[in-house]
Amino acid sequence: MDDDSPEARWGQRTEIPLFLASLAFMGAYATHVLAVGMPAFWHNVCLFTMVVLWVLFAGDYTVRWRLSGQRFLHFVTTHFLHTVVVFLPLLRPLRIVPLYDVIQSRQGEPRLSLHARVIAYASLSTLLLGFSGALAVYQQERGAPGATMRTFGDAVWWAASTLTTVGYGDITPVTPGGRVIATGMMAGGLALLGAVTGSFSSWLMQTFTRESDRRPPGS
Structure with a gap:
């Protein structure tokens, strides 16, 4: 995937917002697991937040697949980490290397x-x-x-x-x-x-x- 491809441009625009969304997912999950005595309403809010964010991650995965122009099975094998974090969204914050690439491309040479x-x-x-x-x-x-x-x-x-x-x-x-x-x-x-x-x-x-x-x- 070259830097001028539609998939690369999509990644440049969405990587930072999706990383922040992944931190929000982790926060909602941590609250749901650790705050045992929290009222049921807030537990449901956490679960709803997690579902909405997962739908967001799945939508990003679908868009990347369509923009890549690849067959689905080939996309799955060549975008292994993307596939993993769709099924295990708690691991999405581990995508810090693409995040760094996006930030660095806006700042110039690495420090x-x-x-x-x-x-x-x-x-x-x-x-x-x-x-x-x-x-x-x-x-x-x-x-x-x-x-x-x-x-x-x-x-x-x-x-x-x-x-x-x-x-x-x-x-x-x-x-x-x-x-x-x-x-x-x-x-x-x-x-x-x-x-x-x-x-x-x-x-x-x-x-x-x-x-x-x-x-x-x-x-």
Whole structure:
């Protein structure tokens, strides 16, 4: 997809508003899950907000598909992240790379090096994935028979240990839904950790190489 294509122009116009909408979706979902004692009316407001925003995301996906001119199955395979966030809208804030591209195209040259950007992307993605995963698994585990995850604090602790691949085992999901979410969190944690460590190692190698090149022979 080139920068002058209809799909690219649509993305330039909608990426920032849709990112803000994804944060609103996450806020509505967090309120629905955590505010247990909230009146039923406000729970319904949260659910209605989530449905409206999901329809918005699905509409964006449909427009992108039509503008791409591709067959649907080909579009699904070439726009994997778009497809995932339609079915799992809680993960839409992870689309921070396209968001950065849109913002950067309006500001000119990037202010951060490639390695700094990769580390920043991965760090922010880890925080968003950890918070989303903690919310989702807490909703599944709360009140389940034999559950060791009794509070949202337990869910955050579990998410942190899972994403960092530590896995203490003191808190583990017991429901089928919780274990499915845990599997996705493990895969995401490995990918993000690999991106950070790989980029940091590459930066160190380049730094030491430049220092070695600056030293006079025989020193």
